[in-house]
Amino acid sequence: MAWAWEEEEETEGDGPASSSLSRTLADESSMTTGAAEPMEGRGDEAIRAHCLRVATWSSELASAIGLSESDRNLVEQAAIVHHVPQILVDDQARRRLLAEMHLEAKGEEPFISEPVRAVLETLWGRRPIADPAMGKIVAVLEISDDFDQYFESEPLLDPGAEDQCTNSSVEAMMTYLQVTSRADVSRVIDRLPVFPRAAREVVRQVANADAGPREMEAVASLDPVLAGRLIQTANSAYYSPRQPIGTVFHAVSYIGTETARRVLLAAVIRGNFSSPQAHRLWNHSLDVAQTAELLAIQSSVTMDPSHAFLAGLIHDIGRLAFAIMPPAFQQRFQRLTDGSCPPVEVEMCLSGRCHGEVGAETLAQWKFPADIIQAVRWHHRPECSSLPLASLLYLAEFVTESQEDLPSFVRLNTATRLAGISMDALAEIRQNSTGSLESLRFAA
Numbered sequence: 001m002a003w004a005w006e007e008e009e010e011t012e013g014d015g016p017a018s019s020s021l022s023r024t025l026a027d028e029s030s031m032t033t034g035a036a037e038p039m040e041g042r043g044d045e046a047i048r049a050h051c052l053r054v055a056t057w058s059s060e061l062a063s064a065i066g067l068s069e070s071d072r073n074l075v076e077q078a079a080i081v082h083h084v085p086q087i088l089v090d091d092q093a094r095r096r097l098l099a100e101m102h103l104e105a106k107g108e109e110p111f112i113s114e115p116v117r118a119v120l121e122t123l124w125g126r127r128p129i130a131d132p133a134m135g136k137i138v139a140v141l142e143i144s145d146d147f148d149q150y151f152e153s154e155p156l157l158d159p160g161a162e163d164q165c166t167n168s169s170v171e172a173m174m175t176y177l178q179v180t181s182r183a184d185v186s187r188v189i190d191r192l193p194v195f196p197r198a199a200r201e202v203v204r205q206v207a208n209a210d211a212g213p214r215e216m217e218a219v220a221s222l223d224p225v226l227a228g229r230l231i232q233t234a235n236s237a238y239y240s241p242r243q244p245i246g247t248v249f250h251a252v253s254y255i256g257t258e259t260a261r262r263v264l265l266a267a268v269i270r271g272n273f274s275s276p277q278a279h280r281l282w283n284h285s286l287d288v289a290q291t292a293e294l295l296a297i298q299s300s301v302t303m304d305p306s307h308a309f310l311a312g313l314i315h316d317i318g319r320l321a322f323a324i325m326p327p328a329f330q331q332r333f334q335r336l337t338d339g340s341c342p343p344v345e346v347e348m349c350l351s352g353r354c355h356g357e358v359g360a361e362t363l364a365q366w367k368f369p370a371d372i373i374q375a376v377r378w379h380h381r382p383e384c385s386s387l388p389l390a391s392l393l394y395l396a397e398f399v400t401e402s403q404e405d406l407p408s409f410v411r412l413n414t415a416t417r418l419a420g421i422s423m424d425a426l427a428e429i430r431q432n433s434t435g436s437l438e439s440l441r442f443a444a
């Protein structure tokens with residue numbers, strides 16, 4: 001593995017006030033009592049999730065272009081039911097259908113409110129656009145629907161076309177919702193704490209598969225924090241030694257070289273996640289690292305498990321940069337992700353970049369090896385890279401249920417093939433967990 005830092009010189013040197021979406025969702029059952037049942041009857045949770053996301057995007061876009069609160073509520077409600085079969089929206093047709101089925105329509109209440117029906121029928125081209133306000137409402141819904149569908153179909157697109165998105169709805173959505181430029185994201189990366197040269201040296205020495213117990217001991221003995229982590233791990237409840245362990249030598253021999261390697265790598269990287277907002281992300285990174293290591297052991301492709309572990313530890317480092325973006329970004333990001341839009345999709349819309357790409361840029365500055373940089377870059381679009389490590393990270397995200405991007409069976413299939421992991425092995429890994437690194441987690 002080529003460590004770029006080996007020859008390196010030291011150079012360190014407004015949105016909607018409060019979305020009515022939750023109220024809309026609470027009202028969903030009363031608004032679409034009959035409609036929700038056929039959707040669930042088909043077991044189509046994916047469509048339901050898509051409708052929720054489209055409602056969230058619609059609300060944010062409606063607010064960004066200055067629609068009134070009532071129009072924003074209307075477009076949200078229409079988005080929630082925009083996949084209801086057209087015949088169910090048309091009250092007369094619904095009554096005819098029920099009559100043909102020898103069933104009686106119960107009550108006189110319309111199935112879907114007239115304003116929502118007007119939006120849907122205009123969207124479907126069954127009514128002319130009544131006025132400019134309706135034109136805007138329908139455009140918001142159409143763009144939001146297209147935008148989400150673009151990300152749903154992304155795994156099927158030509159991987160060579162990356163970064164050259166010409167989808168008009170994606171462009172329109174970004175025109176109104178993007179709050180920071182790609183260049184500004186790079187400036188934020190520059191504000192992240194540097195990865196100290198001493199830490200890089202520890203990673204370089206420890207991640208080397210040939211490094212044995214003597215190297216572990218030598219590295220840890222130079223830094224009291226690392227030594228403390230090794231001794232703390234050896235004395236943890238998971239290992240429960242009969243006698244307290246007080247020396248690095250004893251700790252390494254007791255927990256074994258491989259665990260000592262993991263502890264030292266994690267202890268060195270952990271410092272970058274010390275702010276309270278990053279604690280959950282660090283705990284997730286530990287989970288992904290351990291999963292990636294297990295997957296590397298299972299893989300039919302030759303991969304160094306400790307290299308996979310290291311990649312897992314820093315796979316989401318790009319999210320640290322997004323965490324220190326200006327308030328306008330944070331508020332919009334929070335509203336959209338609270339409304340079930342996945343972080344990767346939201347990052348792309350708000351900045352034109354996802355945390356994989358941002359993480360790769362960060363790691364390039366930190367002089368990490370090229371394969372880890374590329375794996376981190378593509379860990380949410382593994383079909384764009386032939387590197388098994390990128391797919392391995394994607395699978396580790398999947399196993400740990402990170403929910404950072406849209407679920408995709410096509411992508412999952414591609415990743416298992418590229419990483420040399422069978423679906424059966426993936427299911428087994430899902431049930432595996434290890435508590436050996438528990439002492440390196442932050443309290444929940």
Ligand SMILES: [Fe+2]
Nearest residue numbers: 050082083145
């Ligand atoms: Fe849709």
Ligand SMILES: [Fe+2]
Nearest residue numbers: 316397402404
């Ligand atoms: Fe992740």
Ligand SMILES: [Fe+2]
Nearest residue numbers: 315316397404
């Ligand atoms: Fe990620």
